Amino acid sequence: MEESKRGRPRSFDADAALEKALIVFWEHGYEGASLTMLTEAMGISRKSMYAAFGNKEELFLKVLECYERGPGAYVRESVREPTAREVARAFLDGAVHAGTQAGRPAGCLGVRAALAVGAAGQSVQSVLTVWRAQSQADLRERFQQAADEGDLPVDADVDMIARYLTTIADGVSVQAAGGASRAALRRVVDVALLHWPLG
Structure with a gap:
């Protein structure tokens, strides 16, 4: 018993x-x-x-x-790259790769899970909002370090750069969920980084 x-x-x-x-x-x-x-x-x-x-x-x-x-590890790993440009490239390339894997749903779990949330899912939406904000904060901190070290201009708007990259990554997720190919999204990343440093 x-x-x-x-x-x-x-x-x-x-x-x-x-x-x-x-x-x-x-x-x-x-x-x-x-x-x-x-x-x-x-x-x-x-x-x-x-x-x-x-x-x-x-x-x-x-x-x-x-x-x-697993698939979202690129968010934390990208900030370890040695230069700000490599951070940006790794972050956006990671978003493309994570959102276009064979045998897995397209797009980002965090973006997809939060897109259609009613009253019953508000607490989860709040968690996802904080989760995405943390990614942006990690990028902003890394870019501030880059500016302090001379890898970015001293007057670089590191908040804007971090917000720009997370906005592009969210857009990549939505486009991937809509059927965009990995090649097409890599081209988007190339265009997004044409005028680095931003701002």
Whole structure:
């Protein structure tokens, strides 16, 4: 009896289940991803989902962490590039690559999940707003470092540059979701960086 109270050990691969949930949220957005879609894709019951991951919102937050470590890792990795121009290139190229991978939904999970959110998903939309703002803040901080080191003009508008790049990346995601090819989006990146440094 004591064993049954503690419950049986988990009989599924939590990481694999999260990866499957990631694809569902990425393809359908936060509100479009129903619990039925999620549990069927994950191959588990709702009870198991709640026990392992919490409610739908908690599951999404765990999925977002997986995305940050996987397809979305370019956001954090780009700021490690040695020059401001290479940071910008890595950030935008990363957005193109993440949004045009074979076998995965097109576009960015964070952008797609937030595009169609009603009242029930406001807390998730707020999380995604903060998540995207953090990316912009990381870029702004890196470009300020570049300006301080002479890699950008001392009077460079680092806030505008960071906002410009995140706006282009969001646009890349929307275009990718609409069917734009990787080659076409790489051309957009080339044009976006023609007049570097910006401003």
